[in-house]
Amino acid sequence: MSHILEIRNLKINYGVHEAVHGLDMDIAEGKITAIIGSNGAGKTTIINAISGIVKREGTVIYRGRPLTQKAHRVVREGVVQVPEGRRVFAGLSVEENLRLGAYTVRDKKQIQKLLEQQYELFPRLEERKRQDAGTLSGGEQQMLAISRGLMSHPRVLMLDEPSLGLAPVIVEDVFNHIKRICEDGVTIILVEQNAKKTLSICDYGYVIENGRKVMEGNGSDLLENEEVQYAYLGVDRQEDPQDP
Amino acid sequence: MDLQLLISGISLGAVYALVAVGYAVVFSVLKFSNFAHGGMISACAYMGYYFQRAFPAPPPFYVTLLFSAFAGVALSFLIDTIAYRRLRKQQSPAIYYFLASIAISILIVNLLSIFFGKNLYAFPPIFTSTTFYIGSIRFSSIDTLILFVSLAILTFLILLINRTRIGLAIRSVAINSQTSRLMGVNPDVTIMTVFAIAGALAGISGVLLAMKLSVYPTLGSQMMLKGFVASVVGGLGSLGGAIIAAIFLGVIEIYITYYLGSLSTPIVTFGLMLIFLAVRPVGVAGKFAQEKV
Numbered sequence: 001m002s003h004i005l006e007i008r009n010l011k012i013n014y015g016v017h018e019a020v021h022g023l024d025m026d027i028a029e030g031k032i033t034a035i036i037g038s039n040g041a042g043k044t045t046i047i048n049a050i051s052g053i054v055k056r057e058g059t060v061i062y063r064g065r066p067l068t069q070k071a072h073r074v075v076r077e078g079v080v081q082v083p084e085g086r087r088v089f090a091g092l093s094v095e096e097n098l099r100l101g102a103y104t105v106r107d108k109k110q111i112q113k114l115l116e117q118q119y120e121l122f123p124r125l126e127e128r129k130r131q132d133a134g135t136l137s138g139g140e141q142q143m144l145a146i147s148r149g150l151m152s153h154p155r156v157l158m159l160d161e162p163s164l165g166l167a168p169v170i171v172e173d174v175f176n177h178i179k180r181i182c183e184d185g186v187t188i189i190l191v192e193q194n195a196k197k198t199l200s201i202c203d204y205g206y207v208i209e210n211g212r213k214v215m216e217g218n219g220s221d222l223l224e225n226e227e228v229q230y231a232y233l234g235v236d237r238q239e240d241p242q243d244p
Numbered sequence: 245m246d247l248q249l250l251i252s253g254i255s256l257g258a259v260y261a262l263v264a265v266g267y268a269v270v271f272s273v274l275k276f277s278n279f280a281h282g283g284m285i286s287a288c289a290y291m292g293y294y295f296q297r298a299f300p301a302p303p304p305f306y307v308t309l310l311f312s313a314f315a316g317v318a319l320s321f322l323i324d325t326i327a328y329r330r331l332r333k334q335q336s337p338a339i340y341y342f343l344a345s346i347a348i349s350i351l352i353v354n355l356l357s358i359f360f361g362k363n364l365y366a367f368p369p370i371f372t373s374t375t376f377y378i379g380s381i382r383f384s385s386i387d388t389l390i391l392f393v394s395l396a397i398l399t400f401l402i403l404l405i406n407r408t409r410i411g412l413a414i415r416s417v418a419i420n421s422q423t424s425r426l427m428g429v430n431p432d433v434t435i436m437t438v439f440a441i442a443g444a445l446a447g448i449s450g451v452l453l454a455m456k457l458s459v460y461p462t463l464g465s466q467m468m469l470k471g472f473v474a475s476v477v478g479g480l481g482s483l484g485g486a487i488i489a490a491i492f493l494g495v496i497e498i499y500i501t502y503y504l505g506s507l508s509t510p511i512v513t514f515g516l517m518l519i520f521l522a523v524r525p526v527g528v529a530g531k532f533a534q535e536k537v
Contacts, residue, residue, distance in 0.1 A: 071426065
């Protein structure tokens with residue numbers, strides 16, 4: 001199995017405070033890799049560092065070459081982040097948001113094609129393409145944020161807490177879409193607090209605590225791991241593992 | 245009579261709009277009040293004036309306007325390099341930019357005073373006749389020219405901001421600069437574009453104001469104040485709001501000058517601004533940008 005991203009000894013400092021302390025991770029091409037952990041563990045910091053939004057030390061190898069630290073060039077290379085809390089551009093229309101996602105694409109025909117793909121994936125967005133993105137519901141904004149990320153035709157899509165603040169039905173929808181995007185050949189890095197759902201769809205997972213990797217493994221293995229169940233899935237140690 | 249006043253007012257307001265937009269576009273992206281804009285207008289007015297006089301046969305008006313626009317862009321980049329770039333690198337708070345911009349503005353006014361004195365220079369006339377008639381109505385040639393030039397440039401700018409890729413990038417940076425970087429927008433390119441737009445506008449409005457009012461060191465800072473009023477009333481950072489407010493401001497000023505005399509105009513315009521802000525603090529456009537001035 002080939003790795004599209006190889007992260008070695010990643011360190012991230014916020015001023016004097018070190019947030020991530022020497023992390024190694026491998027991201028398999030065409031798969032869903034999950035990064036789970038509690039709030040403040042440093043999950044978002046890790047993908048922000050890959051995106052070039054925060055400074056990093058250590059090496060990030062992308063398709064055999066070191067990845068640039070300039071945020072706008074990371075996008076051009078095909079590594080795209082869908083930020084936490086959606087952060088759609090309120091004040092711009094839905095279509096303008098999507099076009100902004102395709103900022104790195106120069107070919108107008110290609111942009112039109114990408115737009116049509118997104119509208120096919122989420123017909124809701126086409127119905128509302130002239131509407132101010134800030135007026136969409138939470139679920140629609142998440143769909144828009146994901147579509148916006150896809151507009152640059154990424155190889156790697158990093159999703160930060162896509163289930164945050166969404167109703168369970170909508171969460172189900174979002175995760176199904178993520179699986180579909182992966183089946184279309186896009187490598188997914190999924191950062192989530194919703195460990196159960198995430199581990200059930202991911203191929204491989206990393207558990208991060210206090211800026212350190214505490215565990216890694218296949219999604220199904222982690223899901224059955226007693227430590228993970230206790231810390232993230234709300235399963236009591238005393239309980240019979242067969243009856244969670 | 246009333247129609248002439250109205251046209252004169254709209255023409256003045258359209259120039260105020262150029263000033264206000266030059267100020268507002270920088271504010272929307274960099275979130276600070278660029279008071280150096282006034283200084284740039286003065287400097288460009290002088291450059292336009294000397295360019296116009298440098299040739300035995302005066303060059304056509306649009307050449308001077310173009311020259312001044314390019315000079316404005318160059319000056320804008322120079323000011324950015326001297327005053328703002330390092331602040332940006334160190335991610336300094338907005339108040340640093342504010343102070344730097346005031347310092348630059350004062351510096352330019354005083355440099356101009358030292359080299360050219362505080363005299364008023366009349367801009368060489370463009371037209372042989374100062375007025376023309378359509379039917380029985382008399383129009384001022386200069387006012388009409390200024391009106392058309394300003395409206396053309398404002399239209400161009402609105403299309404640039406609303407219909408082009410770089411315009412979309414500027415709007416996205418104005419809304420959220422970090423998220424725009426995640427879209428692949430290069431913030432440095434966007435900031436340079438914004439300074440280029442502001443510089444070109446300073447150049448054009450400098451020459452237009454010089455034609456209307458003559459050239460003197462504080463020309464720009466006085467006009468900057470009007471532009472500032474317009475963009476605050478329009479809703480800081482909103483281009484459409486600033487343009488509407490600027491044109492209203494111009495019309496109100498002309499009418500007040502005509503009926504009450506020029507001394508009472510500042511009292512009335514600033515009074516109106518205060519009342520307006522008390523009633524509607526978010527401005528015409530209704531968007532309230534935090535961390536003002």
